[in-house]
Amino acid sequence: MIKIAPSILSADFSKLGEEIIAISNAGADYIHIDVMDGNYVPNISFGPLVIKSIRDKTDKIFDVHLMIDKPERYIKEFVDAGADIITIHAESTVHLHRTIQLIKNFDVKVGVSINPGTPVNNISQIINDIDMVLIMSVNPGFGGQNFIEFSIDKIKEVRALSKSIDIEVDGGINNETAKKCITAGANILVAGSYIFNGDYEERISSLKD
Ligand SMILES: O=C(CO)[C@@H](O)[C@H](O)COP(=O)(O)O
Numbered sequence: 001m002i003k004i005a006p007s008i009l010s011a012d013f014s015k016l017g018e019e020i021i022a023i024s025n026a027g028a029d030y031i032h033i034d035v036m037d038g039n040y041v042p043n044i045s046f047g048p049l050v051i052k053s054i055r056d057k058t059d060k061i062f063d064v065h066l067m068i069d070k071p072e073r074y075i076k077e078f079v080d081a082g083a084d085i086i087t088i089h090a091e092s093t094v095h096l097h098r099t100i101q102l103i104k105n106f107d108v109k110v111g112v113s114i115n116p117g118t119p120v121n122n123i124s125q126i127i128n129d130i131d132m133v134l135i136m137s138v139n140p141g142f143g144g145q146n147f148i149e150f151s152i153d154k155i156k157e158v159r160a161l162s163k164s165i166d167i168e169v170d171g172g173i174n175n176e177t178a179k180k181c182i183t184a185g186a187n188i189l190v191a192g193s194y195i196f197n198g199d200y201e202e203r204i205s206s207l208k209d
C-alpha cells in the first residue's frame with residue numbers, strides 16, 4: 001500500500017488550519033510537517049506550538065520531519081504537540097542510537113533520514129531499531145527543488161537491507177519521480193509543491209496511481 005504524505009511546507013500558512021482539513025479530505029494518508037531550525041538547514045519553518053495548534057484539525061498521522069541540530073533536546077515537546085512519527089536526521093546528532101531509544105520510549109514511531117550526500121551504510125547498524133527510513137532526494141531546507149536521480153539506488157539499497165521497513169522519499173516528488181521511487185521499493189511519498197500547486201485530490205491520486 002502506497003501512502004502519500006503532503007508536505008505542508010508548501011501550504012498557505014495564512015490559512016493553515018483550512019489547508020490541513022482540505023488536504024485530509026483530498027486523501028492524504030499522513031500530514032508531513034517539516035521543522036527547520038535555521039542551523040541544521042538554511043531555513044526556518046515552525047515548531048511545536050504551530051503543530052499543536054493544527055492537531056485538532058485532522059485525525060491523520062502527523063509525520064514530523066525534524067531538520068534541527070541535536071534533536072534529542074526537543075523530542076518531548078514534539079510528542080506533546082501531537083507527533084505520531086518523529087524522524088531525525090542521522091547527521092544531526094552525535095548519539096544516533098541513544099536518540100532513537102529516547103524517541104521509542106515515548107509512544108511514537110521513529111524514523112531516520114539521510115541526506116543525499118550520506119551513504120545508506122551510515123544507518124545499517126540501527127536499521128532494525130527503527131520504523132522508517134526517510135531518503136532525502138533533495139538537499140533539505142526548501143520545497144520545489146529537483147529530484148536527485150541517484151536517490152533511486154539508495155532506495156534499492158535500503159530495501160535490500162530490510163523487506164519490511166517503511167521507506168519514505170522526500171523531495172522533488174511528482175507523478176514521474178514517484179513511479180521510479182515505488183518501483184525501487186519505497187512505500188511512502190512526501191510531496192509538497194506538486195500537490196499544493198494543483199488540485200489536491202487529483203494530485204494525490206496521480207501519485208497513488
Ligand atoms: O523536507 C523537505 C525539504 O527539506 C520536504 O518535505 C519538502 O517540503 C518537499 O517539497 P517538494 O520538493 O515536494 O516541493
Ligand SMILES: [Fe+2]
Nearest residue numbers: 007034065170
Ligand atoms: Fe520533509
